[in-house]
Amino acid sequence: MTAVREPRRRLRGLPGLYAVLMRTAVQVQLQYRTANYAYMLGMIAEPVIYLVVWSSVARSQGGAVEGITVGEFAAYYIVWTLVRNMNIVFTPYGWEQRIRQGELSGMLVRPVHPIHYDLAYFAGWKFVVILLWLPIAAGLALIFRPTFDVSVLEAGIFLIAIWGAYLIRSMLLWVLGMVTFWTTRVSALYDMYFTAELLLSGRLLPLALLPAWAVTLADVLPFKYTFGYPIEVIAGDLSTRELFVGLGMQALWVGLGALLVAVVWRVGVRRYSAVGN
Amino acid sequence: MAASGDADIRVSDLRKTFKVPERDSGLRASLRSLVHRKHRDVHAVAGVSFEIPAGEIVGFLGPNGAGKTTTLKMLSGLLHPSSGEATVLGHVPWRRERDYLRRMTLVMGNRNQLQWDIPALDSFEMNRAIYRVPDAEFRAIRDEIVELLEIGDLVRKPVRNLSLGERMKAEIAAALLHRPKVLFLDEPTIGLDVTMQKRIRTFLAEYNRRYGATILLTSHYMADVQALCKRVVVIDHGSILYDGSLRELSTRYAPHQTINVSLAESGQDLSGYGEVLGTEDGRVSLKVAKDQTSAVAARLLAAYEVSDLTIEDPPVEDVIEQVFADSSPTTVRSGP
Known part of the structure; x- marks a missing residue:
């Protein structure tokens, strides 16, 4: 055997693991370029439908709905496509397979908390996704003519907020997926979560179009900080205070999510190791 | 087995009982189970005790459902026992302390850990990062294992393009890159052809010789056991029927x-x-x-x-069969 590969200078510890796992994800996902593109094109249908509907409503009402113009709707839903890609994380539906096929056992005998595999792997995947997303975004911009007015501060906060959104959704869906430790009949629970998320995150429509009580509810729930907030940072009209409050709420939900993951994981693994697979 | 002062693995009266739901077939039974659920206790491991000194290779034998895999899962920290004690390298396995996980490995012949879409070399790199193996040490052991298993050409191919035997060799290589001191191998040669089985056996013997690793191995292929294990532990219905040398087993059960x-x-x-x-x-x-x-x-x-x-001598398969035929729940022990 000849020497296999000369090493580069490497990061140590957890950052080193993240670097390797992210690189692995890029390698794997680049092999699935066509599948990734097909998936993204399918995903584009959803915001385009929302965009066409809201643009028509805006035009029929003299060019705006609740002050949101056709161009602003276009900006909102084009940024939507990037944010949606950013918050694709390990699905709770994957947990059953993970347990049944023994993948979780493989993770448990390694000296690293398994959430790091998912966080790093999906984070690496994002770089492939963003690369593939750029021409799609350009095409959508040419067709729908979005109106953007972005400051440097907003652009900077957006770069942080999309990763905040990614972390919050990763943690929450991990917690949801871990319910599988107790029962595999959890589809109804997942559906409930995703319906609430659809309505209260800004995925279906900008939150400004919801009734006041729903807006207040959305402010305190995590969903908005995985969708509507990062979109509005760059495509909305948030004040500086609102920008930073949003970031603060994201930090809060990342912390709460991490705490929930730690607690449910501890109890869930105890259950798993009592029952086996 | 005689107790040993420097045992890597100590198991004392280890038990694992699973509660299994049970109901008759048919609609009536389904309806009845809505209000009255019946469970049955299955004693997968029913009080197992043994010690394995550092550097020994022990064959863990028994029919399907005997309790072998459940025991291995408890010793590798995947299952919490119902009662009893065990220490491996001084750690209680089911606490899954990182120091412990860094020093052991579990290979299950029917499960894959390698990334399917990329060459095994990249999965090796992942393991280097997971186990935090220093660069120089990693390169040395990787090249050594790749050479011993003769997989130099295979590790650059995507894993999905490898045959079952090639994949298993790559799996074993990946599982040993952190140079574990204790190896739990559950059917490591399952489904492989005779040549491939032999190569893996030779490799495991060499790994044991070079690093003094302690190995607990289950296999339905007696050739694996004969080639690697001087000592065997025979288990059935969760209880140990025999613990001693392979030769003594043959003398006792096949006179x-x-x-x-x-x-x-x-x-x-x-x-x-x-x-x-x-x-x-x-x-x-x-x-x-x-x-x-x-x-x-x-x-x-x-x-x-x-x-x-x-x-x-009669084939070991026949001897083992004789052990099960003669067995009573009382444990038979023998020195090596």
Whole structure:
């Protein structure tokens, strides 16, 4: 055997693991370029439908709905496509397979908390996704003519907020997926979560179009900080205070999510190791 | 087994009981189970005790459902026992302390850990990062293992393009890159052809020799056990039936040997020398008590013109089968 590969200078510890796992994800996902593109094109249908509907409503009402113009709707839903890609994380539906096929056992005998595999792997995947997303975004911009007015501060906060959104959704869906430790009949629970998320995150429509009580509810729930907030940072009209409050709420939900993951994981693994697979 | 002061693995009265839901078939039983759920306790491991000193390879044998994998899962920290104690390298396995996980490995022949879409080399790199193996050490052990397993050309191919045997070799390589001190191997050669099985056996023996690793191995292939293990632990219905040397197992449970003799003149009646098991092409097989074989062979050689004579131990499979046939729940122990 000849020497296999000369090493580069490497990061140590957890950052080193993240670097390797992210690189692995890029390698794997680049092999699935066509599948990734097909998936993204399918995903584009959803915001385009929302965009066409809201643009028509805006035009029929003299060019705006609740002050949101056709161009602003276009900006909102084009940024939507990037944010949606950013918050694709390990699905709770994957947990059953993970347990049944023994993948979780493989993770448990390694000296690293398994959430790091998912966080790093999906984070690496994002770089492939963003690369593939750029021409799609350009095409959508040419067709729908979005109106953007972005400051440097907003652009900077957006770069942080999309990763905040990614972390919050990763943690929450991990917690949801871990319910599988107790029962595999959890589809109804997942559906409930995703319906609430659809309505209260800004995925279906900008939150400004919801009734006041729903807006207040959305402010305190995590969903908005995985969708509507990062979109509005760059495509909305948030004040500086609102920008930073949003970031603060994201930090809060990342912390709460991490705490929930730690607690449910501890109890869930105890259950798993009592029952086996 | 005799207790050892420097045992890597100590297991004492380890038990695992699963509560399994149970109901009859049919609609009526389904409806009844809505209000009255019945459960049955299954004692997968029912009080197992043994010790394995550092550097020993032990074969863990038993039929399907005997409790082998459940025991391995408890020792590797995947399952919490219902009762009993165990320490591996001084750690309680089910606490899954990182220091422990860094020093052991679990290979399950029917499960894959390698990334499917990328070359095994990249998965090796992942393991380097997971186990935080220093660069120089990683390169050395990787190149050594790749050479020992003769997989230099394979590790650059995407894993999905490898055959089952090639993949298993790559799996074993990946599982050993952090140079674990204790190896739990659950059917590591399952489904592989004879050549591949042999190569993996040779590799495991060499790994054990070089690094003094302690290995607990389950396999349904007796060739694996004969090649690697001087000591075997036989388990059935969650209890140990035998713990001792493979040779002693054969003596105790198969007190006979087979003499195969070919005579120049065929058609002789040899029933006076032992139980005739069969005659084929002038070759007679005789079942003879072990302590009599030398004498019987000498008598045959003196009495007839013998063109060929061989003495065989019964196949280990038959011996193990005999252990299960003779077994009672009481544990039989033997020194090596």
